[in-house]
Amino acid sequence: MKKLKEYIPLIGTSSVKESDYLAKLLTDEGISCQVLNAKNDELEAHIIEKAGALGAVTVSTNMAGRGVDILLGGPQGHHSAKIKELGGLYVIGTNLYESLRIDKQLKGRAGRQGDPGITRFFISLEDDLIAKYGIENMIPKSFYPRKQEESLTNPIFAKKICQAQRIIQGQNYDLREELYSYSTLLTELRQYLYNLRMDILHHKFKDEVLQKDFPSLYEDLSGKDPLREFQMKLVEEFKLLQEDIEESIKEDYRKVELSAEAFEEIKEKIKGQETTWTYLVNDDSIEDILGLLKGLVKITGMNNFFAWVTFALEYGFYKFFGKNQE
Numbered sequence: 161m162k163k164l165k166e167y168i169p170l171i172g173t174s175s176v177k178e179s180d181y182l183a184k185l186l187t188d189e190g191i192s193c194q195v196l197n198a199k200n201d202e203l204e205a206h207i208i209e210k211a212g213a214l215g216a217v218t219v220s221t222n223m224a225g226r227g228v229d230i231l232l233g234g235p236q237g238h239h240s241a242k243i244k245e246l247g248g249l250y251v252i253g254t255n256l257y258e259s260l261r262i263d264k265q266l267k268g269r270a271g272r273q274g275d276p277g278i279t280r281f282f283i284s285l286e287d288d289l290i291a292k293y294g295i296e297n298m299i300p301k302s303f304y305p306r307k308q309e310e311s312l313t314n315p316i317f318a319k320k321i322c323q324a325q326r327i328i329q330g331q332n333y334d335l336r337e338e339l340y341s342y343s344t345l346l347t348e349l350r351q352y353l354y355n356l357r358m359d360i361l362h363h364k365f366k367d368e369v370l371q372k373d374f375p376s377l378y379e380d381l382s383g384k385d386p387l388r389e390f391q392m393k394l395v396e397e398f399k400l401l402q403e404d405i406e407e408s409i410k411e412d413y414r415k416v417e418l419s420a421e422a423f424e425e426i427k428e429k430i431k432g433q434e435t436t437w438t439y440l441v442n443d444d445s446i447e448d449i450l451g452l453l454k455g456l457v458k459i460t461g462m463n464n465f466f467a468w469v470t471f472a473l474e475y476g477f478y479k480f481f482g483k484n485q486e
Contacts, residue, residue: 168243170211170230171219172266174255174288182254183219196220212249214239222257222266232275248276256281256289256321258328283321285312295324 173179176197183195194211196204196218204220211218213234232248233240251270257263263281270277285296285304298320305312 169217169250171252172222179219191217193217193219210234214243222262244276251279253281256283260325
């Protein structure tokens with residue numbers, strides 16, 4: 161601890177719990193420190209800017225203050241020359257992460273922009289990372305010391321741990337890729353529901369929903385469209401008119417009963433009105449129509465008789481009433 165006071169240390173931890181624990185140990189030794197736990201990014205960014213000031217001691221999770229340059233001497237550069245003589249920022253890592261990238265980010269806090277700096281990790285073969293993935297099994301037991309207080313200097317430990325980190329990093333990447341393939345559709349559905357929600361909130365979807373699923377409610381809320389109501393009424397009336405015409409024609413068919421007497425009856429009814437055609441010269445008479453009708457019956461047979469009767473009646477109706485109106 162006494163030696164620690166000669167440097168400007170930045171201690172990177174893996175958890176908030178570990179940060180608080182180390183901060184308490186430092187306080188018990190009479191060393192005041194700043195603790196950053198990635199709770200308030202804006203505030204902690206200002207604090208970590210001062211981590212390079214003379215006499216500063218900072219305990220931070222690796223996630224806190226990322227992306228902020230730590231300038232020796234603080235933002236104003238006070239005592240920067242003296243700090244450089246002391247060796248600059250001393251970054252201490254207490255754990256290794258599953259991702260080598262995060263470890264390298266912590267290392268990169270020291271020696272920025274040509275400044276002097278030191279980075280050192282203090283790890284144990286009993287750390288969570290090593291115990292969780294069984295890294296100790298990758299190291300031959302012959303390299304394990306019996307009991308010692310000094311650090312393990314054999315490079316095989318660092319080599320095997322780095323190898324295990326790369327394996328773990330690859331496995332995590334494959335896992336994220338697999339999860340992404342499963343979550344893609346869910347993400348699209350969530351986005352669809354979000355867009356639908358925003359449309360409803362901004363009244364862009366209301367009319368479509370009501371008209372499609374609740375037409376009566378839509379009419380009650382918005383009122384009836386006069387033009388649409390007129391058109392619907394007009395179509396309905398023409399439909400009824402068509403039905404009346406068809407029923408009238410059917411009634412005439414029933415009266416005709418394919419008898420000569422019925423033809424004579426129709427002929428007599430129409431013949432009385434021939435006097436109104438006196439102003440016409442060489443016009444088709446009812447005799448011509450009936451003659452044509454009889455000829456068509458002989459040619460086409462009785463199967464098309466009703467169709468020709470309909471045609472004859474409509475033609476005679478037009479001839480009589482149409483010309484009278486003129």
